[in-house]
Amino acid sequence: MQELPAQIEKLSKIYETRPLYFESKNYFYNLVVKIRTFLSPLALFLELKKIEFKMGRKKDLCLSDRPIDLDIVFYEDLRFSSAILKIPHPRALERAFVVIPTLEIEPDLREPVTGKKLCEIKQEREKEYLKQGIKALTEELKI
Template sequence: MTPNERSGLTMARAFIALGANLGRPGVQVQRALELLALLPQSWLVKHSRLYSSSPVGFADQPDFVNAVAELETRLSPDALMESLFAIEALLGRMRTFKNAPRTLDLDLLLYDDLIVRSPDLILPHPRMHERAFVLVPLAEIAPDAVIPGHGVAARLLSGVADQLLFPL
């Protein structure tokens, strides 16, 4: 029985990118998955395996552990983002500078087919279609996921084939 069938209410399909490269990154990503499963009005449908990737932007930092999770949720995009920030804070996230090393990073990638451009939220997540550490785990769990303005996740993989990503 799906969450939609359980509740009888319309649910949104959301995808969350998880990443960490400080402390015990694999443990932190696993813990974040556990916490995502506990979000109110939400169900963790599935998640990808963990991957290792090199940092993007600020390169002088440890490699990342990455994954993508699929949620079905009744939370609004803004409420979901607040919940993601709360999980990051709980697991020690400190925002020091752009692309800084971090104990956990949770990004809302997609929320149904919603397109949002506001100071607090951009959907789909910018540059997700250019990053193997997002596209590969997304295509693993939802190859048919459509990134508005860019296409189907599985079809975008050839564009990131030159980026190194290793399953853990």
């Protein structure tokens, strides 16, 4: 992230979760980072893909274990869709490892498509999120 032309504003705790959508004996570590950047969404996306490549990520056609996965989940209140990028991330609300750490650093955030507060969405999906086995591993991270 230090390679990006961006300023880190907030970091969530690190969370451990089981993989979703595929079987693996491995767990994942997730966190949410709020940044300020002058990059457009597509330019930011391409910079994130460069970082993934440098860290050993291979081009996967299906979901699998990977050394790193960097996604743009929200970009202000933007709704954007192209062949390679959709904002908000289309599966963000399904994922406890996205919603819970996002709420930690942005408790009043509204999801741009539904207009609902993220805390309302968390409440509606609480049982679903509990099944995902999310666990905080750290205290609040400092920038």
